[in-house]
Amino acid sequence: MNKEGDLNLRPTNRGNLAFLQGFLRYPEQVASFIPSSRFLERRIVDCACIRQAGLVVELGPGTGGTSQAMLNAMGPQARLLSIEITPEFVEVLSRHPDPRMTAHLGSAEHVCDILKQYRLGPPDVVVSGIPFSTMPTATGEQIIRSVWDCLPPGGIFVAYQVRDRVVQLGRKLLGEPELIERELLNVPPMRFYRWRKPEA
Ligand SMILES: C[S@@+](CC[C@H](N)C(=O)[O-])C[C@H]1O[C@@H](n2cnc3c(N)ncnc32)[C@H](O)[C@@H]1O
Incomplete structure (x- = not known):
């Protein structure tokens, strides 16, 4: 463990290589050739x-850099359910030794069923790093x-994106974001x- 209490489970070169291989294999699905920066990870923790x-539910954890940043900030009793569609990434995630994290192979479309499957109640926060701009409209809306x-x-929903597609797709249901x-x-x-x- 380092002096910040970080278990040093951030993506290693192997994790970054797995990420790049995932991108080369499924470019539209992964949509980025390197994992998010430490600055972006910090912003996720604060914004969400x-x-x-x-x-916490994470949609699209990749090889787990963003998951680790959240775990570092979460309390000892908190739980993280990470839902990832790329099998090779779930293989990396499932080797993660933190018992607070569950890595699930599946699509974010089924988040309600997946929560039930693990007998988890409603999440306080859903964080999404999935690329809404490269998926079919119907999938994004679902x-x-x-x-x-x-x-x-x-409950809070945070999405980080290159473009504003998630805002367009969600406008009718979610309204305008409270923070941009x-x-x-x-x-x-x-x-x-x-x-x-909304509360009511
Ligand atoms: C841009 S990467 C983000 C990875 C990581 N969260 C980060 O910020 O470094 C997008 C991730 O979303 C995943 N993804 C794409 N569509 C998905 C879906 N429908 N359900 C779950 N994960 C999905 C991809 O496999 C990829 O791991």
């Missing part, structure tokens, strides 16, 4: 209020609907959007 969350259905009142930010210290620069499900 990860420190206060008891249950994912947004499922995320909104599984969140309790007051940009992280320039990432390749490529990312937009951040946050919605909160």
